Amino acid sequence: MISPIFFVVSLIVSCFYASNVQDFCVADYTAPQGPAGYPCKDPARATVDDFVRSGFGVPSNTSNVYKFGFTPAFAFNLPGLNGLGVSLGRADVEVGGVVSIHSHPGATELVVVAEGSSIIGGFIASNNKVYQKILNKGDTMVLPQGLYHFFVNQGTTPGIIYAAFSTEGPTVQLMDPSLFKNDLASDIMEKTTLLDAPQIQKLKKLFGGTN
Template sequence: MAKAAVLLLLAIVPLLSRLLPFPSLALNQDFCVADLPRGDTPGGYPCKPQSAITADDFYYRGLAATGPTINPFNIGLSSAFVTRFPGVNGLGVSAARVDFAPGGVVPLHSHPGGSELLFVVEGTMAAGFITSLTNKVFAKTLHKGDLMVFPQGLLHFQYNLGNDTAVALSSYSSANPGLMILDFALFANDLPSDVVSKVTVVDELEVRKLKALFGGSG
């Protein structure tokens, strides 16, 4: 009886992996290149047909140059998440590059889906994160060649300490770690300003100024 059950399981698993082409279920595949037009799912993007996969799916030049500027933070950001780099789908990895102009800052933000490992390529910067239970801050001054890790989901930041451009590369423990920037979450929304003032204990006039800065309404 036990032998029959094992044989049945061995027969079913390959069938399921063909019928359910998602990263966590494609048990007999080496990889699952994202089929982006089919949309995301809780298990990741569906797999692109093997016959349609080329070397270009595993290659990306998006971090070779400074990305678009994010105002008012004076930084350039380019990412290699699954939505831009389909080959990382299901592999639990992705990357990003940040270029900090003098005075540039990555404000308090979090990645709900993954931890971040930051590597300083050029310049000097301050970086740190805040714990969720005690609000304890862990911060360091980072120089060229230094690494710092930010645990998944925790608010963290970086800013340029020098007079020249600083550059950092980040890797993530997820193909799509997500990004929530605290300033945008608070002031780029359409909640009425008096409500934001109540829930943040920030003066309503200041809230209105910040909503104007970040493009919010209400």
């Protein structure tokens, strides 16, 4: 039989911890961001607007060389996501457009094709094996953390892809800008990429690199 005193003490301890549980950590944009994310705003100052963001019904700007645009709902623009380990994005891919080869070093990505057909989605494993498939409306694909991946819209209608991430602030490294939008000397690039000088200069001019 449970002692009445033990029961009362347990109840008090449980109530104490329950009253100190913090349900969320709304980002405080007025304080510096650290490696663990944004500091928490006083929960008493949180409002429902901290947890809501509009704009996913509007196509993103695709007027670029890739014919691709992206609308994020990340911790930096949806403060209620801070610390929750999840985020969302909308990708718009015009006919003939691409989501160029890139990676998210700290996030797994789960995508669903909301509009469009004949969209090639794929990723490259660390053993250089390519996993790719033609995706149509309603199809879902998972892209493992840190692996290079891509999409190509070879269909006849614009594509809309929603992407969920396993972090509230995924970082991205685009392969082409990483290589050609920098000041790394062209002779070093020739040696490390096996591209010739004219190709490197052409790509640096396209992406804004120097040297």
